[in-house]
Amino acid sequence: MQAVLEESPKIAIIRPQSCLNAANALEFERDLTAALRQNDISILVVDFAAVESLDSAGLMALVSALKLAQSLGRRFSLCDVSPAIKIIFELTQLDEVFEIIEGMTQ
Numbered sequence: 001m002q003a004v005l006e007e008s009p010k011i012a013i014i015r016p017q018s019c020l021n022a023a024n025a026l027e028f029e030r031d032l033t034a035a036l037r038q039n040d041i042s043i044l045v046v047d048f049a050a051v052e053s054l055d056s057a058g059l060m061a062l063v064s065a066l067k068l069a070q071s072l073g074r075r076f077s078l079c080d081v082s083p084a085i086k087i088i089f090e091l092t093q094l095d096e097v098f099e100i101i102e103g104m105t106q
Contacts, residue, residue, distance in 0.1 A: 009042040009075075017050045020058030028058065032065035036074055044069060045101070049080040054088050066098065077101050 012035045020028055035044050046062070062078075069076035079101040081089070089095040 010040045011043045011045060012038065012041045013045045013047055015047040015050060019053045019055075020051055020061070021053065021055040022057040025055075025057035025061045029061035029064055032061065033068060036065065036068050036072060036076075041074065043075040043077065045077045045079055047079050048082065048085055051082070051085060054085050059088070059092065059094065062098070063094070075099070 014031060014035060016028060032044065032046070035041060044065075066076050077099040081100055081102075086095065086100070089098065089100065
């Protein structure tokens, strides 16, 4: 019998606060990019529990990060998205593009 060694995925969690908008979208995108470029990270989770609003600039930062994650072969997920924010993803049909996980954080 041959033993199989599986590596546990390394997960990074980013927890933005309050608003993701034009005022902070560039900084947010830089944080996402930096996290995704870490060699030991295989999954990046953005925890939306404390996010109150999201505009098009915030959405674009997320889309850019998702594209980078895909090109690097990394998983990119969103969790604890409030109903008010989730409707933005639904209206833009980005809920079909992003992996949205409910109740991941505690």
